Amino acid sequence: MRSHLCGLLDSSLIDHETTLCGWVQRRRDHGGVIFIDLRDHSGVVQIVCDPDRPATFAQAEQARSEYVLQVRGRVRYRPSGTENRDLSTGLIELLALELTILNPAEPPPFQLDDYHGDTSEEVRLRYRYLDLRRPEMQTRLRKRSLIVKTLRNYLDQHDFLEVETPILTRSTPEGARDYLVPSRVHPGEFYALPQSPQLFKQLLMMSGMDRYYQVARCFRDEDLRADRQPEFTQLDIEVSFLNEDALMTLMENMIRQVFDTVLEVRLPDPFPRLTYSEAMRRFGSDRPDLRIPLELIDVADLMQTVEFRVFAEPAANPNGRVVALRVPKGGELSRKAIDEYTQFVSIYGAKGLAYIKVNQWANNGRDGLQSPILKHLPDATINGIMARTGATDGDLIFFGADSASVVNEAMGALRVKLGRDLALFTDEWQPLWVIDFPMFEYDQDAKRWTALHHPFTAPKLDQLDRLETDPGSCLSRAYDMVLNGSEIGGGSIRIHRAEVQRRVFELLNISPEDAEDRFGFLLRALQYGCPPHGGIAFGIDRLVMLMTGSQSIREVMAFPKTQAASCPLTGAPSEVNETQLRELALRLRTRT
Incomplete structure (x- = not known):
C-alpha cells in the first residue's frame, strides 16, 4: 500500500x-x-x-x-x-x-498534534490507542524496544539461555500479596500469578542450565505509586559458579552497553560501591542519589551533654541518631521555605527541623550565626558542628534528631528534595552498587526476625556460625544496582545447601511442616547436587522510565493500570456472571 x-x-x-x-x-x-x-x-x-x-x-x-x-x-x-x-x-x-x-475518524477527545499535558491521565488511558499515536509516546516505546533488544543481545553474546517459566504457579511468600487464580479443574484450589520467577530460576540452575535469563511478566497485589504497577516486566537472570564480584561486573558491563547503544552515554567503569551501612550513614538511604553533593553528618557525640532534650535524648539513645545536613548557599532560603521543608520532613515522622544560618561565622564566630536553637548549644558544641560540617558563610545547616529510622528516612528525603529544588545535581547519570546488606531485620510488632530481601539469600560465608547466636550481625551476599536514586536491579547469591536453607527457615519462624508445604520441591532439589548460584532482576519499566526522562512507569508501558489498579480502556477488573462463578466453585459475599 x-x-x-x-x-x-x-x-x-x-x-x-x-x-x-x-x-x-x-x-x-x-x-x-x-x-x-x-x-x-x-x-x-x-x-x-x-x-x-x-x-x-x-x-x-x-x-x-x-x-x-x-x-x-x-x-x-x-x-x-x-x-x-x-x-x-x-x-x-x-x-x-x-x-x-x-x-474517516471521529474528532479525538484531546489534541494529538499540539498536546500540552493538560488532558487527565484517566482520559489518556481510556483512549490509550490515541494517546500512543503521539510522537513522544511512540519514541518512548521504541526506545523501550531498543533497550530490551540490547539487553538480549548482550546476554546472548555471553552464553545466556532464554527460558520461560510458568505464569500459573503456587502461592509463595515474596513480600507482597499474590494475585490468585481459581482452578476450575480443582475446585477450591488456586494458582498464584508469580511475583517473580525466583524459585523456578533457582531450579533451572539445579537443572544444569548454567546461565538463564527471561524478560518476565511479574504480578504483585500491592499499593501503587508512580513506579509501581500490579503487573510489570523484569529482566530475570541467574548464573551458576560465579561469585558476587564476577556477577556484578558482568551486569554493570551490560548496563554500560545499554547506555552506550541507546543514549550514547558512557557510564563510569567500574561503578562505585557502597556498603549498606555507609549508604545509610552518609545519605540516609540504601538507594542514594550520588548526583546530589549533600551528606548527612553524625553529630550525636557533640549533643550528648547539651541541655536541649530534642538533641540530647536521641544522642544518648543507642537506637537514636542526630545528624547535620549542610546546604551550600542555603542561607538564602527564606523562613517560609524553611517552614515548608519542616512540613515536608513531618511526612516521614520527623517532629521538627532545626537549623542554623551561617551569616558571618568567619569574622564574628557565634554572633555570626542565626537560629532559635543557638541559646541551647554551648560554644564547644557549635565549634564542633561548624568544624565537622565544613560550613562557611552563606550556608545553612539543617538538623535531624530522632530514632535512627526516622532520621534516615526524613533527612534522606530532605537531601533529595533540596537537591532538586536548588538544582544541585553534579552529573546526569550516577550508578552505583550497594552491597553488604543485613541478612535479617527484627520485626518489633511480631517479635521475630524477617529476611531483609527474601529467605533464599545466602549469608556471608564467614558468618554461618552466627545464624542462631547473633542473626542481627549477619550480612547477606546481596547487591542492588542503583541509578540516580532509584533501584533498577537487585539480587544475591542464593543458598545452595539444604541444611543452611533449613536453618534460615527456622530462624524466620518457618516450621519444618510449613517449609515442606511451601517449598518442599525446592528443599528436595537442593539435595540433588545443587551448584552454587546467584542472580539479579532488573526492573525494565523503571530503567526505561529513567532513560526516557519520564515521570512514571505508566508513561513507558503500552497499556498500564491506574493508581487504583484499574484499566479505563477495557474496564478491568470487572464482574463475572454467575455461570462462571459456579464453574469455579466460587460464591461472592459482601464485605462487612
Whole structure:
C-alpha cells in the first residue's frame, strides 16, 4: 500500500513518485490550496493538494484530524522561505496526484498534534490507542524496544539461555500479596500469578542450565505509586559458579552497553560501591542519589551533654541518631521555605527541623550565626558542628534528631528534595552498587526476625556460625544496582545447601511442616547436587522510565493500570456472571 515512510522522504527523492499511508495530523486550507501534515510512526511530511486535480482536491477537502489516508504524489522542494528546519522532511513536500481516504475518524477527545499535558491521565488511558499515536509516546516505546533488544543481545553474546517459566504457579511468600487464580479443574484450589520467577530460576540452575535469563511478566497485589504497577516486566537472570564480584561486573558491563547503544552515554567503569551501612550513614538511604553533593553528618557525640532534650535524648539513645545536613548557599532560603521543608520532613515522622544560618561565622564566630536553637548549644558544641560540617558563610545547616529510622528516612528525603529544588545535581547519570546488606531485620510488632530481601539469600560465608547466636550481625551476599536514586536491579547469591536453607527457615519462624508445604520441591532439589548460584532482576519499566526522562512507569508501558489498579480502556477488573462463578466453585459475599 505504500512505497515509503512519511518521515523518511528527503531530497534524494526529488521528482520521484511515492505512495504514503498515514494519519492526518493537521489540515490547512490556504487560499484554495490544501496542506495536509501526514504522520506515521517515522515522522511527518507535508502534502500539497492543488485544485487543478479536482478529484484529489475533493478528497482533501473532506479530510480531518486523524483520518487515515493513502497518498500518491511527486516529491519536490518546498518554495524558498517556507522550509521547516525543525522537521527531518522540512526541505521537501509531496504534491498529491491521488488521495484516498482509507478511514474517516471521529474528532479525538484531546489534541494529538499540539498536546500540552493538560488532558487527565484517566482520559489518556481510556483512549490509550490515541494517546500512543503521539510522537513522544511512540519514541518512548521504541526506545523501550531498543533497550530490551540490547539487553538480549548482550546476554546472548555471553552464553545466556532464554527460558520461560510458568505464569500459573503456587502461592509463595515474596513480600507482597499474590494475585490468585481459581482452578476450575480443582475446585477450591488456586494458582498464584508469580511475583517473580525466583524459585523456578533457582531450579533451572539445579537443572544444569548454567546461565538463564527471561524478560518476565511479574504480578504483585500491592499499593501503587508512580513506579509501581500490579503487573510489570523484569529482566530475570541467574548464573551458576560465579561469585558476587564476577556477577556484578558482568551486569554493570551490560548496563554500560545499554547506555552506550541507546543514549550514547558512557557510564563510569567500574561503578562505585557502597556498603549498606555507609549508604545509610552518609545519605540516609540504601538507594542514594550520588548526583546530589549533600551528606548527612553524625553529630550525636557533640549533643550528648547539651541541655536541649530534642538533641540530647536521641544522642544518648543507642537506637537514636542526630545528624547535620549542610546546604551550600542555603542561607538564602527564606523562613517560609524553611517552614515548608519542616512540613515536608513531618511526612516521614520527623517532629521538627532545626537549623542554623551561617551569616558571618568567619569574622564574628557565634554572633555570626542565626537560629532559635543557638541559646541551647554551648560554644564547644557549635565549634564542633561548624568544624565537622565544613560550613562557611552563606550556608545553612539543617538538623535531624530522632530514632535512627526516622532520621534516615526524613533527612534522606530532605537531601533529595533540596537537591532538586536548588538544582544541585553534579552529573546526569550516577550508578552505583550497594552491597553488604543485613541478612535479617527484627520485626518489633511480631517479635521475630524477617529476611531483609527474601529467605533464599545466602549469608556471608564467614558468618554461618552466627545464624542462631547473633542473626542481627549477619550480612547477606546481596547487591542492588542503583541509578540516580532509584533501584533498577537487585539480587544475591542464593543458598545452595539444604541444611543452611533449613536453618534460615527456622530462624524466620518457618516450621519444618510449613517449609515442606511451601517449598518442599525446592528443599528436595537442593539435595540433588545443587551448584552454587546467584542472580539479579532488573526492573525494565523503571530503567526505561529513567532513560526516557519520564515521570512514571505508566508513561513507558503500552497499556498500564491506574493508581487504583484499574484499566479505563477495557474496564478491568470487572464482574463475572454467575455461570462462571459456579464453574469455579466460587460464591461472592459482601464485605462487612
